[in-house]
Amino acid sequence: MSRALTMAAWLGTPPEAQASAPGRVNLLGEHTDYNEGLMLPLATPLRTEVALARSGDGHHHFYSAALGLGVMFAAGARAPDGFGRYIEGCIRLLEQQGVAVPPLRVYVRSTVPLGAGLASSAALEVATLRALRALLGVELDNLALARLGQRAEVEFTGVHCGIMDQMASSLADQKSMLFIDARSLQTRLLPLPPGTDIIVIDSGVPRTLAASKYNERRAECEAAALQLGVASLRDVSDAAAVEALPSPLRERARHIVTENARVLEACGGVDGARFGALMNASHASLRDDYAVSIPALDRLTALLREQPDVFGARLTGAGFGGACVALCRAGAGARAGSAVVRLFNAETNTVAAGEPGAAAGGQAQLLIPATISENESL
Ligand code: GLA
Secondary structure (H helix, E strand, C coil): CCCCCCHHHHHCCCCCEEEEEEEEEECCCCCCHHHCCEECEEEEEEEEEEEEEECCCCEEEEEECCCCEEEEEECCCCCCCCHHHHHHHHHHHHHHCCCCCCCEEEEEEECCCCCCCCCHHHHHHHHHHHHHHHHHCCCCCHHHHHHHHHHHHHHHHCCCCCCHHHHHHHHCCCCEEEEEECCCCEEEEEECCCCEEEEEEECCCCCCCHHHHHHHHHHHHHHHHHHHCCCCHHHCCCHHHHHCCCCCHHHHHHHHHHHHHHHHHHHCCCCHHHHHHHHHHHHHHHHHCCCCCCHHHHHHHHHHHCCCCEEEEEECCCCCCCEEEEEEECCCHHHHHHHHHHHHHHHHHHCCCCCCCCCCCCCCEEEECCCHHHHCCC
């Protein structure tokens, strides 16, 4: 594989503006955001950086170091499909607000892995909008910026995502959980349970059909809300009415209702053991009712739960592949995570290709061995 270009090589001049934004890892409250529900993400130490300079030639030139790919198109034209669409979406939405965006050279590099369920696209949108805000002196607060990022994704890439990822990337930090109410868009920073820390393991299984399955789940939730006569599943208070729905709307609605209740309980201030139990229940609900898990994530989270220093584990993000998160005893996460990665990869390697195997997956990797709260003093 050829080496990625440097920023200096792509921009040709020193950057005129530069910004970065984190990915997110969600601890509880999955698929609740587009149901006007509740969630608890944190920012990851993994980040995406965007550097900009005016191009002066009437064309936009975008480069992704992660993909080793550059695209060029006339400033008034559409970006080709792919990472450029997210950047173009941010530019167009600012233009729609009356901001004159000059033709740009844009350089992107990132430590947020693509397709691992850690919101790499939101990190790109938020970093791009931050860099544009700095370059052009646009008045945009962090919540408005998150909302523009979400619109860029929905309107320019066709994924009907909720607001969690962009809000987490724009507003969360690495030490606290960001409680988000996706109806009011109010947020509150909350501490992790005392004596705990988190780790993130990527299953190595890329998400397949994630966009179409995601949009399908969203449509199922809307259909369930319609049948229940509520504006969104956030408003469901009658558990018996949910049980009377036809399958699979029943299971989808049950997940949303129970998941919001788990977030509310966690926000009340629970200890690590109880928080972990809520995460385990969330995983079971995502697997059994929401049907977005895969065997590799079921296996990884099961192995994590067997570790004495792990309080609980679940898939994080939309599912269909990607990563899982575990709540661990503070200081013990890296050891527990490495042990699980070794066990999982050993299982995967002993299962011959094509045979049904417990892990049914790729090579796992410990992506985040501890949150910054533990590393900070290093
Ligand atoms: C993706 C979407 C988010 C959210 C999660 C699932 O990350 O971008 O809006 O719906 O899936 O919780």
